[in-house]
Amino acid sequence: xxxxxxxxxxxxxxxxxxxxxxxxxxxxxxxxxxxxxxxxxxxxxxxxxxxxxxxxxxxxxxxxxxxxxxxxxxxxxxxxxxxxxxxxxxxxxxxxxxxxxxxxxxxxxxxxxxxxxxxxxxxxxxxxxxxxxxxxxxxxxxxxxxxxxxxxxxxxxxxxxxxxxxxxxxxxxxxxxxxxxxxxxxxxxxxxxxxxxxxxxxxxxxxxxxxxxxxxxxxxxxxx
Amino acid sequence: xxxxxxxxxxxxxxxxxxxxxxxxxxxxxxxxxxxxxxxxxxxxxxxxxxxxxxxxxxxxxxxxxxxxxxxxxxxxxxxxxxxxxxxxxxxxxxxxxxxxxxxxxxxxxxxxxxxxxxxxxxxxxxxxxxxxxxxxxxxxxxxxxxxxxxxxxxxxxxxxxxxxxxxxxxxxxxxxxxxxxxxxxxxxxxxxxxxxxxxxxxxxxxxxxxxxxxxxx
Numbered sequence: 001x002x003x004x005x006x007x008x009x010x011x012x013x014x015x016x017x018x019x020x021x022x023x024x025x026x027x028x029x030x031x032x033x034x035x036x037x038x039x040x041x042x043x044x045x046x047x048x049x050x051x052x053x054x055x056x057x058x059x060x061x062x063x064x065x066x067x068x069x070x071x072x073x074x075x076x077x078x079x080x081x082x083x084x085x086x087x088x089x090x091x092x093x094x095x096x097x098x099x100x101x102x103x104x105x106x107x108x109x110x111x112x113x114x115x116x117x118x119x120x121x122x123x124x125x126x127x128x129x130x131x132x133x134x135x136x137x138x139x140x141x142x143x144x145x146x147x148x149x150x151x152x153x154x155x156x157x158x159x160x161x162x163x164x165x166x167x168x169x170x171x172x173x174x175x176x177x178x179x180x181x182x183x184x185x186x187x188x189x190x191x192x193x194x195x196x197x198x199x200x201x202x203x204x205x206x207x208x209x210x211x212x213x214x215x216x217x218x219x220x221x222x223x224x
Numbered sequence: 225x226x227x228x229x230x231x232x233x234x235x236x237x238x239x240x241x242x243x244x245x246x247x248x249x250x251x252x253x254x255x256x257x258x259x260x261x262x263x264x265x266x267x268x269x270x271x272x273x274x275x276x277x278x279x280x281x282x283x284x285x286x287x288x289x290x291x292x293x294x295x296x297x298x299x300x301x302x303x304x305x306x307x308x309x310x311x312x313x314x315x316x317x318x319x320x321x322x323x324x325x326x327x328x329x330x331x332x333x334x335x336x337x338x339x340x341x342x343x344x345x346x347x348x349x350x351x352x353x354x355x356x357x358x359x360x361x362x363x364x365x366x367x368x369x370x371x372x373x374x375x376x377x378x379x380x381x382x383x384x385x386x387x388x389x390x391x392x393x394x395x396x397x398x399x400x401x402x403x404x405x406x407x408x409x410x411x412x413x414x415x416x417x418x419x420x421x422x423x424x425x426x427x428x429x430x431x432x433x434x435x436x437x438x439x440x441x
Contacts, residue, residue: 053323053356065312072318079311091299095287098295103273136273 008033009061011050013040015204015212017109017161018070019058025074025157027198029084071101074154086154100140100147101158107133108159112166115173116213117220123173130177134186137162141185145192152196162186163193164203172213225283227252230267232259234422234430236329237290238278239381242420244294247377248301291321294377306374317375320360320367327353328382335393336431337438347393351400358401366407372414380411387424388431 010026010033012019026033038047038057050066051059059066060073062080067073078087088094111133114126137159141147147155162178170177180187193199227245231238231254245252257267257277270279270286280287280296287296298306307314331353334346357379361367367375386397386408398405411417435441 053319062312067312067315067319069319069322072315072322075318076311076315079314091296092282092285092287094299095292095296098292099288102289 006061006064009036010034011036011038011047011059011061012057013038015209016040016057017165018056020204021070021157021160022058022060022073022077024160024198024202025077025086025154027202028086028152029077029081031077031081071098071105071158074157078154086148086157088148088153097147097153097155100137100155103133103136104155104158104162108137109161112169112177115175115177116169116217118224119221123175127175127177131182134162134178134183138183138185141189143185144189146189152193152198156189156193160193160199163190164199165209168206168209168213172210172217226281228281229254230257230264230270230277230279230281231255232257232277234384234427235277236382236384239384239420239422240290240377241278241280241293241297243377243381243416244297244306246416246420247304247306247372248297250297250301290381291325291378294374298374306368306377308368308373313369317367317373320357320375321378324357324379324382328357328379329385332382332385332389335389336435337440338392339440343393347389347395350389350393351395354397354401354404358403361403361407365410372411376407376411380408380417381421383408383411384421384424384427385431388428391428392431 008026008031010019010022012023012035014037023035036046038044040057043055047055047057047059050061051057051068054068056068058070058073059068060076061067062076067076074086078085088097108130111126111130115123115130118126146152147159166178178186178190194203227250229238229241229245229252231241233256242254255264255266257263259277263275266281267277267279268275270281271288274288276288278290278293280293282296282300287293294306307317328350331346331350335343335350338346364370366372367379390396397408412421432441
């Protein structure tokens with residue numbers, strides 16, 4: 001069957017860590033794509049057309065076919081562009097990677113984000129939860145350079161927000177979650193991740209992230 | 225290499241693993257966990273973070289989370305293929321698997337755990353989720369197309385709890401989403417599904433007991 005030639009588009013929002021993962025995944029695999037910025041606070045009809053079920057970014061559009069959800073997109077990239085694989089080859093290692101990527105989003109990211117959106121007792125509990133979850137991740141990582149081993153891979157991309165976004169959230173929320181002394185493995189991995197040539201030139205501006213998340217914190221605290 | 229499954233008779237997530245292994249013709253040892261009396265050391269060691277079933281142990285190596293387990297089963301025992309042939313269709317199956325995992329069981333749980341007005345709201349949410357899934361089925365025989373496949377396994381497994389939701393929510397799946405009801409009937413005729421599902425009346429009794437435990441009735 002002939003491949004279509006409508007190319008690859010990625011619909012995203014500049015500060016979304018879910019979008020960043022996919023962008024870096026595509027760059028690591030050398031996939032050419034067109035990036036389309038969607039203002040998530042003023043959504044265009046495009047997003048409800050291509051992702052009617054959840055309305056979220058990122059959405060990959062390949063040959064006119066839309067696909068949402070960052071972890072699913074990354075798996076799709078590996079299947080269609082099989083060189084420079086992001087996933088492990090072995091089925092058991094793949095199962096492990098999927099498990100820990102869900103843990104990254106449902107436990108680490110959720111609790112860390114809650115520290116930004118809350119204060120007092122709720123925030124204190126969120127900090128404790130986030131630290132507890134990170135302890136498990138620290139153990140999982142061990143002394144390896146990357147979660148993928150010697151090379152950056154799927155799980156590094158899924159955990160990536162810990163390296164560059166978590167420090168911003170900690171500053172905005174005025175909390176400490178990833179203390180380098182308590183998490184030596186993760187501290188080393190953070191540097192490996194942000195120094196990686198594909199990631200390094202393509203991180204969102206720290207000042208812009210700080211401004212955005214400070215505003216988000218105000219919005220959420222007003223709702224409480 | 226031996227295969228062992230840590231399971232609980234009423235677990236819809238356990239059903240997924242049973243069906244998948246049956247579809248592949250893989251023999252395995254099933255260990256029933258007593259989730260209320262005391263979880264086994266093997267379960268606590270295999271799944272220290274969540275302490276949940278099902279767990280698949282392949283040559284003593286644990287695979288956790290039912291969707292993950294079904295992906296693993298499909299990759300490890302290639303025939304017959306459960307996921308669709310094209311990459312795009314596989315990704316859509318993964319998307320709906322993720323949607324089902326995030327929405328169906330929790331929406332159902334809010335029905336039987338809910339009190340007063342919560343139940344009505346939970347019922348509306350559950351029906352909304354079902355309608356989206358009915359849309360995803362379209363006019364096809366199965367979620368897998370012409371053949372029963374991965375997404376059918378992921379979704380049909382949860383239906384053993386539908387009579388429970390219907391009882392406490394005061395609705396009928398057949399009236400709200402007739403295509404899903406028709407698809408379910410088709411799936412239940414399949415031997416691998418029929419022998420893997422718990423008796424739905426026993427599930428209703430089990431949930432009645434849980435409601436008492438939680439002080440709902």
